[in-house]
Amino acid sequence: MEMRRPGQIYAFGDFRLDAARRALLSRADGRAVPLSPPAFDTLLYLVEHAGEAIERTALLAAVWPHVIVVENSVSQSISALRQALGDDAAAPRYVTTVTGRGYRFVAEVINEDALLRDPEAYQLYVLGWSAMSRPGGKNLEAALDYFQQAVVRDPEFALAHACIADCYTMFCVHNLRSVEEAVFKARLAADRAMQIDPNLPEAHVVRANLQVIVEQDHAASFRTLLHAVALDPFCFSAHRYLGLNRLSCGAFDEALAALRRAQAIQPLALYINGNIGMVLHFAGRYEEAVTQFELTLRMDPEFEIPRVFLGFSLLQLGQFERAIAELDRAPKTLQGHRAYLAVAWALSGRTEAARAVLATLLRNPAIRPFDAAQIYAALGEDEETLIWLERAVEARVYGFFAVDPIFRRLRGHPRFQVLTARLRL
Numbered sequence: 001m002e003m004r005r006p007g008q009i010y011a012f013g014d015f016r017l018d019a020a021r022r023a024l025l026s027r028a029d030g031r032a033v034p035l036s037p038p039a040f041d042t043l044l045y046l047v048e049h050a051g052e053a054i055e056r057t058a059l060l061a062a063v064w065p066h067v068i069v070v071e072n073s074v075s076q077s078i079s080a081l082r083q084a085l086g087d088d089a090a091a092p093r094y095v096t097t098v099t100g101r102g103y104r105f106v107a108e109v110i111n112e113d114a115l116l117r118d119p120e121a122y123q124l125y126v127l128g129w130s131a132m133s134r135p136g137g138k139n140l141e142a143a144l145d146y147f148q149q150a151v152v153r154d155p156e157f158a159l160a161h162a163c164i165a166d167c168y169t170m171f172c173v174h175n176l177r178s179v180e181e182a183v184f185k186a187r188l189a190a191d192r193a194m195q196i197d198p199n200l201p202e203a204h205v206v207r208a209n210l211q212v213i214v215e216q217d218h219a220a221s222f223r224t225l226l227h228a229v230a231l232d233p234f235c236f237s238a239h240r241y242l243g244l245n246r247l248s249c250g251a252f253d254e255a256l257a258a259l260r261r262a263q264a265i266q267p268l269a270l271y272i273n274g275n276i277g278m279v280l281h282f283a284g285r286y287e288e289a290v291t292q293f294e295l296t297l298r299m300d301p302e303f304e305i306p307r308v309f310l311g312f313s314l315l316q317l318g319q320f321e322r323a324i325a326e327l328d329r330a331p332k333t334l335q336g337h338r339a340y341l342a343v344a345w346a347l348s349g350r351t352e353a354a355r356a357v358l359a360t361l362l363r364n365p366a367i368r369p370f371d372a373a374q375i376y377a378a379l380g381e382d383e384e385t386l387i388w389l390e391r392a393v394e395a396r397v398y399g400f401f402a403v404d405p406i407f408r409r410l411r412g413h414p415r416f417q418v419l420t421a422r423l424r425l
Helices: 037-048 056-063 072-085 119-132 137-153 158-173 179-196 201-213 218-231 236-248 252-265 270-282 286-299 304-316 320-329 337-347 351-362 369-379 382-395 405-410 414-422
Strands: 009-012 015-018 023-026 053-055 095-098 102-105
Touching: 009 037, 015 037, 037 056, 037 072, 037 102, 053 056, 056 072, 056 102, 072 095, 119 137, 119 158, 137 158, 158 179, 158 201, 179 201, 201 218, 201 236, 218 236, 236 252, 236 270, 252 270, 270 286, 270 304, 286 304, 304 320, 304 337, 320 337, 337 351, 337 369, 351 369, 369 382, 369 405, 382 405, 382 414
Parallel strands: none
Antiparallel strands: 009 015, 015 023, 053 102, 095 102
């Protein structure tokens, strides 16, 4: 979920203008109205100065502050703006020409940003968003607590409800809560967000995630994410999860494009850097992945997931000692850290150490099937790998197994193909 700035949503006539996302939206159905960047900046300036006669020179300075352009650029932007708004220069509803001076925005403008209702609720949301963008066991718990405090202060805070739902889906993905509990609470929060704002794209994003977790239908999730993007092309989380969906299906170029789009919209979201590295890793571009993970870890050395994947990429490059050191260095806030080391030991030839860890894990009734599948795959035991991978799919915690290099030699196996077909990958 992305972090929005407060005080930047304006309503007028048939439209809403979200300045933080740089989006012009229809008030009827929430769909985005395409606008070029100059036309958007022109509209925003006029709306922020509604009722005032704005001279052309002021628009030039506001929209093109560091670029020398001809004065006709303003006329072109106004023309594009009127076309997007369905406005008529002869009988304007929105933008009127002030002869000899410039333009005036004449429609009534309402600042309707719900986030301003309670600044403290918004601050709690910001704290939650910051924690959630570096997902680990402790950070996710902290994020959930902040979001829950935010909705206590402001029960109509739809975006915070959607973020609560997103936290629960991540708890499920990382096996930090039971699937039943996480799905139940995610649905409650997502439904509440949707009830408050049926066109909130983040709520649709959570529904897409639940389609993967509950229905195990990546194709349906893909369609829902496309709908979220249509509702708001500047919704960072929709593009991010679209990238992860494409990664699951092995469409690496599409995944990178979507994730880089998400990164361009919200560069402060640290986990997007790790997601890009994951695509490079699963695409077999291990040296690039190592570079990407190292850059991510410069921003937060305690970010567990990039540290683990850095170790996995190094394993694929045959740099076993460094890989083991990185995996051992990773924080232990997510389940699976012992399995990660066992995989590294198995791939580096230390099979007895790997089997010792596996034996310990197998004695634990709460063992994650995916962890066992990875270790068996590293040990080269295909039958056991498939058994545990099937259990992982049943448990709904199975990572990006269809593109994971640890399972590369099994991709042609009929039982493996049954699993990918079942998930509509």
